[in-house]
Amino acid sequence: MATGSGSEQLSKADRKRMFSTTMAVIQEDPTDVRARLQLVDLLQQDGRTDDAIEELLRTAAVYVDRGVPIKAVAVLRQAVKLAPERADVRVTYGEVFEKLRMVDDAARQYRDAVDLF
Numbered sequence: 001m002a003t004g005s006g007s008e009q010l011s012k013a014d015r016k017r018m019f020s021t022t023m024a025v026i027q028e029d030p031t032d033v034r035a036r037l038q039l040v041d042l043l044q045q046d047g048r049t050d051d052a053i054e055e056l057l058r059t060a061a062v063y064v065d066r067g068v069p070i071k072a073v074a075v076l077r078q079a080v081k082l083a084p085e086r087a088d089v090r091v092t093y094g095e096v097f098e099k100l101r102m103v104d105d106a107a108r109q110y111r112d113a114v115d116l117f
Helices: 012-028 033-045 049-065 069-082 087-099 103-115
Strands: none
Touching: 012 033, 033 049, 033 069, 049 069, 049 087, 069 087, 087 103
């Protein structure tokens, strides 16, 4: 599973090779969350934060579709840390909290999203 710590820095050539392999896995199975989280780490190492956030949103959607929104919360928490200024991430986070019937947490995310406009 991806760590998100950045402590496992790879050479540019290794990252490129790993990126290609990871993309092939995702293309074959778009619901492979391990590969998606590995892609997030690779994107972050390349300084592609916006792409990493989009991948986190896709990963959260996979978890929600699988019926495990609690795992989506962890993924979205990472997205919020990377981009606290993105209202769309906050809204998605709120929606997942709603699915979990965590109304106070959902309301907090929605308020934070509104404050960003």
